[in-house]
Amino acid sequence: MKATSIQHLVNVSGGKDSTAVYLRAIELGRPFRAVFADTGNEDQRVYDYIAELPNRTGGPVVETVRADFTRQLAQHRDYLIKEWPAELIAGRPGKWSFRRRRETLAEFEELAVAVRTGGTISWTLEPTIPKPDDGNVFDGWRAPVPDPHGAWVWSAGFQPMSTEEAAEVVRVAAALHEPTGNPFLDLCISKGRFPSRMAQFCTEELKTVPIVEQVVLPMLKAGPVLQWLGIRADESANRAKQARFNRHESGSMVWRPIFDWSVEQVWAQHRKHGIAPNPLYALGMGRVGCMPCINCRKSELRNIADLFPDHIDRIRQWEEIVASANKRRSATFFPAVTDPTDADRPGSYSRIDTLVEWSRTARGGRQFDLFFQAQAGGGCTSDLGLCERNAA
Ligand code: SF4
Structure with a gap:
């Protein structure tokens, strides 16, 4: 050798x-x-x-x-030009889907022991909470329903539209599928959403x-x-x-x-x-990495908004772009949080400005609080650990 x-x-x-x-x-x-x-x-x-x-x-x-993401953007542009017109004209009701949470290392260890010894494991594949009622709702936000093994997550649908409206949505979205050269933005355009x-x-x-x-x-x-x-x-x-x-x-x-x-x-x-x-x-x-990270905490978002408002401006622009490149025409950097104080738009997703405003409050905003308290403070779950975690 x-x-x-x-x-x-x-x-x-x-x-x-x-x-x-x-x-x-x-x-x-x-x-x-x-x-x-x-x-x-x-x-x-x-x-x-x-x-x-x-x-x-x-x-x-x-x-x-x-x-x-040049290849992915081109593929998705071809797809949307071909498939979206009929889908947009038909509309689509929102639906619940079950997202299993990532297994923890402890669960994998338990699994490894079970495999070695022929023993059993304590988690199941089936959610224990029954699927919530779809109710044939076309759009709007619904709070995730947590389960010990994950959560039922609502995907908003979209109202049916006219042929002319559908053609315009497709035209705008297709034009946005040219590579911008910014990897984060191009990834989100090609997926039609931000990561979560x-x-x-x-x-x-x-x-x-x-x-x-x-x-x-x-x-x-x-x-x-x-x-x-x-x-x-x-x-x-x-x-x-x-x-x-x-x-x-x-x-x-x-x-x-x-x-x-x-x-x-x-x-x-x-x-x-x-x-x-x-x-x-x-x-x-507290950490160096994406500005902001999708996993950031309330205090980190406040710091970014106070110290580096240009980044908030950029995220606002990105939300506009990704929403326009998306069939539902809705995309927010922080997912699945609704504005609890917005009486005029109940059920709408909250964009970065609302969250920044909220990040400056000492208390309040139950949905936001719940979402951000669950944040690990930045960092990734990949085995290469390429995103720094918050030191705080
Ligand atoms: S998890 Fe990593 S790649 Fe994703 S937004 Fe946060 S720092 Fe960026």
């Missing part, structure tokens, strides 16, 4: 943990490559910080990858896939690849259960070199190398 050197790849997000790993790789003295997946929903300070890292440290340039906790396709599509396809797979042709990840056990109970090393489905191996580090050790690593942390932390952000 031929001995082949391991190729090292450090995943960089611009946040404190991945910076600590980048610095650790420099300390260990092995040649390495570094990669950053640009979602297109980032603050300029992230791009500047990553671009400056090599100058400040003597480490390698951080290569940037971006997902490209129940459908968190953003991490996979915007980070994992471009890193794997554009960097990891080409590297694997030359030999084994070890990806270094900035994941720490004390970030969350789920992350604490991850292994230090594992094999990724891409064929690479994965290492979490700061797995046992505390957040103080991460800051100490910055100080040791004379590297200032990403300036977003000093500006009050």
